[in-house]
Amino acid sequence: MKSCRKVAGNFNSKKHHLKFNLLMVVLSLTLFLVMVLMPSISAIEVSMDSKFSQGETLLAKFSGNFIDQIRDENVLFYRGHVKIPIVYDVVKIEEEFYVYALLAGKTEGNYSLSIEGVRYMKGTDIVDDDIVSNFSISNETAVFSVNPGVLITTNDFPVEFQNLQDRKITININENSPSIDSQKSLELKSGEKKKVFFSVEENPVKGIVSVEFSSGDFSYILPAYIDSGITDEEKEKKLEFHPQSATVSLATNSDAKRIIYIENTGEEILEDILFDVSPLLEPYVEIFPDKINKLEPNETEKIEIQISSDAQEKIIEGDVIAFTENFSASFTLVLDFVKDFVPANGSEPLIVTSCEDLGGIVCTEGLECSGDIVQSKNGDCCIAPLVCQEPKKPSSGKYIGWGLLILAFVFLFWFYKRRYKRVAKRKAF
Numbered sequence: 001m002k003s004c005r006k007v008a009g010n011f012n013s014k015k016h017h018l019k020f021n022l023l024m025v026v027l028s029l030t031l032f033l034v035m036v037l038m039p040s041i042s043a044i045e046v047s048m049d050s051k052f053s054q055g056e057t058l059l060a061k062f063s064g065n066f067i068d069q070i071r072d073e074n075v076l077f078y079r080g081h082v083k084i085p086i087v088y089d090v091v092k093i094e095e096e097f098y099v100y101a102l103l104a105g106k107t108e109g110n111y112s113l114s115i116e117g118v119r120y121m122k123g124t125d126i127v128d129d130d131i132v133s134n135f136s137i138s139n140e141t142a143v144f145s146v147n148p149g150v151l152i153t154t155n156d157f158p159v160e161f162q163n164l165q166d167r168k169i170t171i172n173i174n175e176n177s178p179s180i181d182s183q184k185s186l187e188l189k190s191g192e193k194k195k196v197f198f199s200v201e202e203n204p205v206k207g208i209v210s211v212e213f214s215s216g217d218f219s220y221i222l223p224a225y226i227d228s229g230i231t232d233e234e235k236e237k238k239l240e241f242h243p244q245s246a247t248v249s250l251a252t253n254s255d256a257k258r259i260i261y262i263e264n265t266g267e268e269i270l271e272d273i274l275f276d277v278s279p280l281l282e283p284y285v286e287i288f289p290d291k292i293n294k295l296e297p298n299e300t301e302k303i304e305i306q307i308s309s310d311a312q313e314k315i316i317e318g319d320v321i322a323f324t325e326n327f328s329a330s331f332t333l334v335l336d337f338v339k340d341f342v343p344a345n346g347s348e349p350l351i352v353t354s355c356e357d358l359g360g361i362v363c364t365e366g367l368e369c370s371g372d373i374v375q376s377k378n379g380d381c382c383i384a385p386l387v388c389q390e391p392k393k394p395s396s397g398k399y400i401g402w403g404l405l406i407l408a409f410v411f412l413f414w415f416y417k418r419r420y421k422r423v424a425k426r427k428a429f
Contacts, residue, residue: 011092026406041206043122046133048113055164057149057220058088058101058104060133065121072244073321073330076114077101083317084111085245085332091150093208100149109311110140115391143218144171144188152225155325158195159222163188174212179204179226200226237330238266239273239322242300242357247334248307249348251341256307259351260331261358262322263372264295270324271295275303278318284308300383302357302376309337355381361389 048060062070070090077086088101099113115131122129148158163169163283172185172426173196182198198211204226205408211222240260250256277285288304295301305320320331355362355376360383362376363369368391380386 021126044131048133051136053105053140053142055145056147059149060099062097067119070118070428074115074118078112098150105388106137108137110136134376143215146220150223151232154227156199158197160195163191166190169215171215177209213259240265241331245332245350249336250309252311252337258305260303261300261353262303263300264297267297273324276321280316281318313337313339349377351377358383
């Protein structure tokens, strides 16, 4: 009997020992996986909602030890595995990067925001793995959109809102900062766009302020960095396409032309700007001019895109790249070749850039622009300075000058006519 109890005891002891060993193995594997995966999880922190409504303004913040700067050309958007055009911008505030995008025209589905070709620290290693953040767009429509979605400023600034609903809405504004001030609310009719101007005090507190816009349960918080002076990095040479993307539909075996603009948004002269086209677009696209010798600060240059389609129906997407020695910008072009394509309104617009994209205004009838004018799809766009004024009346001096000139012509005509009559009379005698 004692022998049986002893055997049973040894068996239970071995059983407990086996359980203990299994537990230690599980704990060791868990610790190993945590140590391996921890650098990839904590290397870059992304703060972004996972779900948006249609037309909403997307905002994402990227925090980490970046070796390279995140630039416009490093930001890509995908629907599933297909790259899509979208209006967006990148803003660096202190050591963090913000990306905002306007989701107007994007339908329900699964999307992703990808940061590509940027080096950063992952533990003690330098890597350039893609930073991918997935998100979805629901079948609901946002109440309003905000543009820009984040900004850096040293003085007064505007923010544009658009009502995306089929009813009038009221947007409440809460800046909650002594450095800035604005109106407290605005009303928008269905589809209406309005700009609200924020005033910045003379000596603002440097740093980030959050401005909240809300209408009912829908809200958006705008990060705005108020600075008392622009740093050298913020004065960096910069190029920007207007617009940043376009889709062109045309019939197979046909030609088309589209006009966009490129602007020097920095504070230094840019020289020797060259253009390159993605390999997928090369057989179908030519850029004129192929080089810009010089572009002054805030100057805008017209770019002509010549397009030729082939005999097959297809959809092609690629980039037009403008680059200098130290900087580049990209324009996303989607070509849709359709057999027997006929535009809905009879003709496709030649100019795909709106005056709003150029940051300008279209002068109303009876007024004229006091500065530079470029062509936009809205008509003549006044871009520098943004002043529409009544046409200048000719001075009285001009009227006097024209009057004297007319009198001089009348006198000469009379003189030569009289002299001709005298000569004719002499010949008669």
